[in-house]
Amino acid sequence: MEGVNKDYLSNSKNEYTIDALIQKILDGEKQYDLSKIVSAYELADKYHSGQKRESGEPYITHPLAVAYILLELGMDTDTICAALLHDVVEDTSCTLENLQKQFGTDVAMLVNGVTKLKKVEIFTKDEQKAENIRKILLAMSEDIRVIIIKLADRLHNMRTLNFCREEKRRIIAHETMNIYAPIAHRLGIRSIKDELEDLSFHYLDPYAYEEIDKQMNLRKEGRDQLVEDIKERIRERLSQDFDPVPQIEGRVKSNYGIYKKVYRDGKEIDQIYDRYAVRIIVNTVTECYNVLGIIHDMFKPIPNRFKDYISTPKPNMYQSLHTTVIGRQGIPFEVQIRTWEMHRTAEYGIAAHWKYKEGVRSSSKDDNRLAWIRQIIESQQESNDVEEIVRAIKNDLAPEDVFAFTPKGDMITLPVGSTVIDFAYAIHTQVGHRMCGAKADKKMVSYDYQIKTGEIIEILTTNVEGHGPSRSWLNICKTNEAKSKIRSWFKKERREENIFEGKNALEREFRRNMIKVPEDELEDFLKLDMRRHNCETLDDFFAAIGYGGVQLSKVMQRLKSEYHKKYGEKITADITEDIKPQRSKNSSGVIVDGIDDCVIKFAQCCNPLPGDEIVGFITRGHGISIHKCDCVNYQTQKDKADTAQRWVPVKWAATEDNKGYFKTTLDIIAVDRIGLLADVSSALAMINIYIHESTSRELKNGNAILTVTLSVAGMEQLNSVIAKIKKIKNVISVERSGK
Template sequence: MAGYVVYDDLKQMVLESGRPYDMEMLDKAYQLAERAHSGQFRRSGEPYICHPLHVAMLLVDLGMDTESLAAALMHDVVEDTSVTLDELESQFGADVAHMVDGVTKLTKIKFSSVEEQQAENLRKMLMAMSQDVRVMIIKLCDRLHNMRTGDAWPEQKRRDKALETMEVYAPIAHRLGISNIKEELEDRSLWYLDPVGYQNIKDLLAENGGREFVTNIAEVIRERLAENGMPEAIMKSRVKSVYGIYRKMFMQNRDFEEIYDVYAVRIILDTVAECYNALGVIHDMYHPLPNRFKDYISTPKPNGYQSLHTTVIGHEGVPFEVQIRTREMDQMAEYGVAAHWKYKAGIQSGSSDRLEERLAWVRQLLESQRENEDAGSLLQDIKGDLLPEEVFAFTPKGDVINLPAGATAIDFAYAIHSAVGNRMIGAKVNSRIVPIDHKVVTGEIIEIITGPADKGPSRDWLKIVTTSEARNKIRNWFKKERREENIQEGRAALEREMRRNLITVPDDKWDEFMAEIARRQRLNSADEMYAALGYGGLQISRLMGKIKDEYAKLKAGDEKAANLMADIPLKKYKGSDGVVVEGIDNCPVKFAKCCSPLPGDEIVGFITRGFGVSIHKKDCQNAQASMADPENRGRWVRAYWEDTKQENYKATLELTAMDRSGLVGDVAMALTELRVPVYAMSARAVDNGRASMSLTIGIASTEHLNSVLAKLRRVKDVVSVMRV
């Protein structure tokens, strides 16, 4: 293992840390992991045991305890080897086994989608974390080492892992206050997602020589503080992370010179009083920029971060940020919840209570998720609630409410109390009436205007709120107060979507069909499923895949019925509307909307009551179901396209494309160039930055249709086009 990290390297780090580790437990954990992973190698070619050793070393840096290191050494043995949790518990105790289980993925359960699997693995990890935060600290170190060695992954896996890290793990590290890990996770993810943008910023930092600039500034400030009675001040300097700069340059469209906190000097003092005195000294030395002062000591961030921030202009004309905090605040800012272990002796007073407070968001998230049948929404809530940016607003009584950036007045109301949100009829910001979808800005005083106790929220609020807390409180109100209305709303919405997807379940099979769909959602009845759809706890888009699967099974038993039509040769008469119907002369014909047949499709006819013959494609699911019905079987007749007839027939197309301005115009131009009549066109935005368009156009034949499809697929940003 020459050149690779070995157990002796970990033992040396443990020894140099000076903390009292149980080496007997660590030795036993390493030996078990080394045996279990024997013969396994990583994609990079190094022995697999190097990975858990690196993770354990990262935990030593954070100052974590013996049990955490033991769990880190064995964190992959249950997932990747034959070792069981029971064995770990018997040898190392319940806490170590619980931590290993918390970071072990659900590999033996089959999920309907990658997103559902990701959500359930995350839910499992968060539940373990709510009982023991060390689970998440181990997972963050695990992900950090994986990102450090991600060059060995295939390109697509690198991008997928980087995106998951950026959206889930970096925000969790932020909420836990572990800033070093958070920043490195973001920077390494950015390198895989946008290497060009990453390198641009690295080049800008190199050109500006920032490290030397802030070092010189720090020394000047240290001398001035000593002159003002603060000789013990500790000075640190830092350059903003690459991703922090990237977010402001590329996402907020700002130039490098417009970012005022690229360079920062940190002043660490003994008391809060000294922090405010030092702020006065800094403002006396340098010109402060207006509206760039933030007092996170009196109003800490939700993750517990405390510091004074002010941005000033240096004598060279370069703006820089000054951060002023106490030693304890600095420890918490650097290590977050890990400081509970790293500095246990120094900050023990009240630290357990603060640890509980800082994990409250996990329990709140899991509590709201228990009320929600849609597993995939956990990812949405994580991405929405854990954004690094926060805003702070005040109630008229002076209470501080912390919310993610972009939160509305409705989110503010529900953050106060569910009863306030449910009764909300309006809001005032700084004594002026504002719309209820007003975006909260830091420093605002917001008064919620309430109505009668039975007022209740609006369903439309679900489209306005941004926090999972508000969203789930609204859903819970509808769930409890409007059950019958929810059932009706949910069933009606589901029926509309099924009609749009041309899914027709016979009445005699409807109840059984829906009961099976409900069971697949782990719900007790179809009514419970309708109610969940009605109050928003279950999304129709996630349900349709399962409905289509069940519908395909339902139809599979009726396939033979398509060939049950009486095989009786009938005289062919002259057709009407380009169609020849066997045995019927000049019969009026209409084309079924469920399958929209075109010349070239194999077709059949259905003798209707009141209007001639309805023409269907031979493989139309509705036609096959009707042929299987003894009452309707005799009304189906053979039909053919008349060779000499040439005219337009309506066809409906579904087009998916990347959402952009000018898309509809480009599609319309392509159809105009082909001289294709357009009878209807609609477009809407869907998830993942895409747009969906529905087109009803005039087509002469299947060959004509194929040429139109080929033309549309060549339109810029079009992903797929298909006939429905």
């Protein structure tokens, strides 16, 4: 982006005037309604008269700076006017009606979209910020110019952030890094994204910033010469095949880009292959690939460092060929090859829509570019927790993405770390709901398998009546879209189950925190949280907990505080009454005779479950290990003189408080056939059994053995699981594994 001040850290107090803005308009080739822009300035200057920024400058310098940034991006007249007026409704007596009457509906709508949320019922400052971001996203879905103005507004605020107090600087920088920089990335506005990241990094970790800056400055002279030498050598070679020679540019990776690889990935600066880059801009796609061949002929390419973003564009529509090669000095550098149209999109992102395509309001490409905005908004409809929007943006707008394909060749783009569950729901809601298994490159994988770029993912589905997602999927999937659809399914399809699960979960948390609220006072005790989550009755609140709309971890701190205020005088007496001189009982649900406050662990050799006959072994430094009485280790060790005294009697706690889950492993022998593992996975998913791990192998007699590790609540549930699996076609036997 031309004219952006690169010395923003040392020279943040810039001079912006209406004369400079007018001159820039006159110097450019694009036509603007200058009288309308001047009128917008005069109105803003009138209403902001007497107001000062924290730097001491007249407030009008801020909207002028925002308008200047947008002018550099090539935005239209209405956007420039809205930039000049974007704070008058919030900070002055000017109304939207005034703006609409004088400047039209578009300008008024843009100003309204950018105006911060003032009158919103809030519980915390974080929630206010989240609600403000929700409003921005909603406005973006109607007109993308809103967020482009907001990004320019945030960019100038970041350039002048040194005038704020330190605590405020960190809060704003953190929000910028997590919200605005990712949005700029997804819109493809690279220059704004890079500057926002560098400025945020400077304030969030000034020591690391200075260290990297120092290291890069030490290499500056040699670095600049290296880039120039590479450019000259490439220019000389390309002159043999191209007339005129394509444009060749050099660039050095940003400080924050280096920081991510040095500190996050644990690399040395010299190990960062793309810290130097050369960009070659040609006229056609064919020329891109021709130049790639020439570069690989001139320099030695580094294996696995070639990326073709032309055939597979990034979600923000970025296209280019990237290859990393080694020069004569043995120093690796990156070469980027793209056409002029690709270059404009890479530099200006969606703003190139206005800069280079005048008179065109929208296109299918632009609609695809903005699809992620609608996805986030739609995924928020089932959640009343305004802080969820922040988590959604952090996850769903992360700059790093993976690209995987359906068996039909359709590409699905997801954030790094996404699982096959996320992939299923990205294809279609019903594909996710009916999922019973998945394959990655034709190999069966577990539900928590994280997708890798380039893989072909096949989602196996079932038509079994009543089949749906498992609650455990909420802890496995990454994208907010998948989580929202899973919660929505439970909300609509399993209300009674949700009420039961939610009530039990709340009671467990109350017991864990020693909260005892009389049943006839419970609704009054929870009324604030019920109102916050739009729950009219207690059953609505329990159901919301059950399907995940209410997260107990977020409300318990407030409930504990409220309980101490309201029932404080009763707490001591209640606790005293509950204390009884009984044998030690652990959270594991096991009672150990004669030993207080002991650590319990379950032996992996036999994986005991509630209902099994058990015995305890006193380990050295690791508490008591619980074994089944028929465990081979117990049977062989119990009579030995050196260990006999360390075996102690234990038993399961005879109480309903124990709602924990235990891992166990089953060996399933069946006639080998296609779809066997999918049928087992489907049967377990239908009864909400979480699978930790599964393996299979062929036996010599033609049968197959499937080993499945899963979580159950006890022997009763395990027997039910075994009975369910035995009903599957071709299953011969199901036994608990001795592992």
